[in-house]
Amino acid sequence: MAVPLLDMKRQYVKIKDEIDRAVINVLEHGRFIFGPEVTALEEKLAAFSGVKYGIGVASGTDALLLSLRAAGVKPGDEVITSDYSFISSTTVISRVGAIPVFVDIDPDTFNINPKLIEKAITKKTRVIMPVHLFGQCADMDPIMAIAKKHNLVIIEDAAQSLGAKYKNRMAGSFEGYGCTSFYPTKNLGGAGDGGMVVTDNADYADRLKMFRNHGWKQKYHPTEIGYNSRLDSIQAAILLVKLKYLNEANEGRRAHAAKYDKAFAGTRVRTPKAKDYSYHIYNQYTIAVENRDELLKGLEARKIGHEVYYPVPFHLLECYPDLPYKKGDFPHSEWAADSVVSIPVYPELTDAEQDEVIEAIKEISG
Numbered sequence: 001m002a003v004p005l006l007d008m009k010r011q012y013v014k015i016k017d018e019i020d021r022a023v024i025n026v027l028e029h030g031r032f033i034f035g036p037e038v039t040a041l042e043e044k045l046a047a048f049s050g051v052k053y054g055i056g057v058a059s060g061t062d063a064l065l066l067s068l069r070a071a072g073v074k075p076g077d078e079v080i081t082s083d084y085s086f087i088s089s090t091t092v093i094s095r096v097g098a099i100p101v102f103v104d105i106d107p108d109t110f111n112i113n114p115k116l117i118e119k120a121i122t123k124k125t126r127v128i129m130p131v132h133l134f135g136q137c138a139d140m141d142p143i144m145a146i147a148k149k150h151n152l153v154i155i156e157d158a159a160q161s162l163g164a165k166y167k168n169r170m171a172g173s174f175e176g177y178g179c180t181s182f183y184p185t186k187n188l189g190g191a192g193d194g195g196m197v198v199t200d201n202a203d204y205a206d207r208l209k210m211f212r213n214h215g216w217k218q219k220y221h222p223t224e225i226g227y228n229s230r231l232d233s234i235q236a237a238i239l240l241v242k243l244k245y246l247n248e249a250n251e252g253r254r255a256h257a258a259k260y261d262k263a264f265a266g267t268r269v270r271t272p273k274a275k276d277y278s279y280h281i282y283n284q285y286t287i288a289v290e291n292r293d294e295l296l297k298g299l300e301a302r303k304i305g306h307e308v309y310y311p312v313p314f315h316l317l318e319c320y321p322d323l324p325y326k327k328g329d330f331p332h333s334e335w336a337a338d339s340v341v342s343i344p345v346y347p348e349l350t351d352a353e354q355d356e357v358i359e360a361i362k363e364i365s366g
């Protein structure tokens with residue numbers, strides 16, 4: 001039996017009537033830009049995250065980019081981020097002319113290792129951008145302490161972690177800019193691109209609203225160079241429906257993860273570690289194995305959906321020939337890039353399908 005890595009259609013059919021009605025409603029009222037659904041979603045997502053403001057933008061990538069601009073990051077400034085994430089977590093830094101400074105991960109969580117951050121701070125450092133990868137928050141207490149001590153802004157990349165918690169605090173709510181994505185594969189996925197920044201800071205919220213709309217507060221009078229980066233009303237309408245089911249969906253992912261954890265215990269498959277501080281929502285269930293080539297071939301042959309998130313650590317990216325890094329600099333992210341595979345964990349995965357995935361991996365990897 002073929003098992004897809006993700007199946008968007010299964011989500012849709014369960015709530016088709018509600019989604020269809022929400023979309024048609026927008027088509028009928030016609031306020032496609034900054035419609036009432038956008039404001040409603042901003043309010044709901046801010047409340048969900050435990051903060052005051054939500055600012056809808058065109059993508060998760062733009063959420064990060066606009067946050068860097070709103071934080072006043074300038075060419076030549078340095079921004080510290082994890083060496084191991086989706087490409088946007090570093091390219092946004094370069095796009096504002098700043099210099100990305102990478103820090104190795106904790107191999108248990110795939111998240112930035114807080115113990116290595118202070119060594120990376122210089123006089124030019126302005127921001128720390130922790131990524132909450134795969135659905136688990138980075139270790140935020142030590143990160144916040146370092147940010148306070150060195151007077152640095154926090155921009156959280158929570159694109160994969162909407163609904164995840166760190167010690168009962170929501171991802172995205174850590175006194176800075178909380179960036180999330182509605183890309184279809186995320187836990188709250190739209191029918192296209194979209195993103196949001198949540199924040200408790202009124203000034204941050206104001207600046208983000210300005211940057212997403214051409215850099216002006218007063219129409220045609222921009223005070224800074226801005227962007228056209230807005231969340232569409234149709235996307236917001238769809239997301240408002242899906243938000244109602246997000247906690248239930250995250251619980252479904254957690255149940256699948258628990259079953260995988262048990263099934264792979266005592267095998268050579270290294271399973272993801274959920275820390276005590278963590279409510280992990282498994283945007284990805286990412287295992288690590290020594291014989292990855294063999295595993296990839298076996299999964300391919302059995303038509304079991306899988307993906308290597310991510311095959312290249314940031315310090316070895318081809319688009320960064322001029323950054324001062326070389327192979328060997330960050331052993332844990334290099335290990336991850338060579339060893340990981342993400343396997344199906346979406347809420348609608350059936351028991352029979354999950355059994356098939358488990359059997360296949362046990363057979364191939366032992």
Ligand SMILES: *Cc1c(COP(=O)(O)O)cnc(C)c1O
Nearest residue numbers: 059060061086088159160181183
């Ligand atoms: C998906 C993702 C992004 C970018 O979000 P888009 O909406 O695709 O632009 C950024 N960071 C991480 C960690 C992501 O997974």
